[in-house]
Amino acid sequence: MQVLAVSFDWNLFFDRIFHPDGVFLRALALTVEIAVVAQILGVLIGLLTALARLSRIWPLRAIAIGYAMVIRGTPVLVQVFFLYYGANLFLGVDLFPKSLDLVLFPVSGAVIAGITALAINEGAYMSEIIRSGIQSLPAGQIEASKSLGMSPALTMRRVVLPQAARVIVPPLGNQFNGMLKTTSLLFFIGVYEMFADAQVHYATTFKAAEYFGAVAVWYLLLTGVWSVIQYAIERRLGVSLRAPAGRLTRRRPLALSGLFSQRHSR
């Protein structure tokens, strides 16, 4: 009986990490681009959906609820395929042609379709996060705004959203962390991002552990950099986030540090 020798090519593994080639770096850039654009669009879709969800107009509410239910109830990969392949069949036109020449740079139709699908998916999750952020605001804030003559739109913009942002940002950071990794699904519609690059190398060399291991390290690097950025953003937002001092509103943001170090309130 032949013994399978398990060999791991450490040189190749480190080479993929420390000496990325140009093709890989372009794949890396595309990964980040897709994640950032899809996340931004997702937040916008989520904001609109959250506002629709809180609207007094019931058809808007129904659309928002239905959208979130369908998207959150189906796999992302199915949505990506449905949009890329299905949209063309439905519409009878090539919604996402093989390549698009946008003014500044050429982008493949698959990338556009992928970003769209990820953004639509993200929007459903963001809408729930934003809605709960908005609803976490004490009713007194709205009443104070009303009594100062502020219109509902102004109240939303100047009072509700800035305060909701603090509640929204931590889960938003987690969503983006997920987004960085979910981009790998776009490999299946032919987008040449980081995972696709690893996949192509694997297919020609069968060195799965080295290539997929190295790309995993790259994902880890991306999410690591992001967590540093996220931490900085949360700290900045937290500057004015101190518990109001009123007797009934004396609430402190729950922080782990508070569990270990005894701080006395006034």
Next chain:
Amino acid sequence: MSPGDQTMTWTQKPAGGEVIVRAIDIRKSFGANEVIRGISLEVREREVVCIVGPSGSGKTTLLRCINHLERPDSGSVWLKDERIGYRRDRSGTYRPLPERYVCRQRRQVGFVFQQFNLFPHRTALENVIESPVRVLGVAREQAIREARELLARVGLAAKEGAYPGRLSGGQQQRVAIARALAMRPLLMLFDEPTSALDPEMIGEVVSVMEELAHRMTMIVVTHEMGFARRAADRVVMIDEGKVIEEAAPEAFFTAPREQRTQDFLSKMFH
């Protein structure tokens, strides 16, 4: 009268003259619970009216009905000759206004909450200038000038850069009063402004309100009988959604006519 051409120092004058606010036969229910059962109230310029009564008697709801934070089920509220929450159409009938128009009418009515409700993401100064700048369109520099004057009047000139979370309850409430005054309201409503305060902070808020009395038209829902006695022109006793008794403070506290007022006062002073 534009917001700019009025001076910030009001003069203390005896109450009287023009009727500023008139509530006529207000009724309000929450579900099956009728909280306000037909209350009418009239307050003249620079008059200070204190509303007292047991908890759950409807005092706060009445106050909230006056600036339409709650829409009364029936009755009407008039601010000078304008009906709050309604617009007169061509045929002369009054039609309910949507919220974004009601908030325009509320500019003229300041409201001070039990829980202060300052904007926690803005400094004391930013809290005060927010609405003059965004709603009235006052130039930012002018709004800041006036806000500093107001903060000085409530004794908080040194705290303009502090976020509400860094202020004591008494300081927050004084900022809230300055914020309401910055809109140059015709009328100020105070909803138990000292009830959420630690005892040692009540005095600083009460003295700001006494300072304001007779410079501003005020309706004050309060349990501070000392304030009512010293500053009010009229004390209105409310119980179970109705006005029980209405009198000048001297008469109200020394010789209440109604049994329920007597019971209430004896409980307040043990």
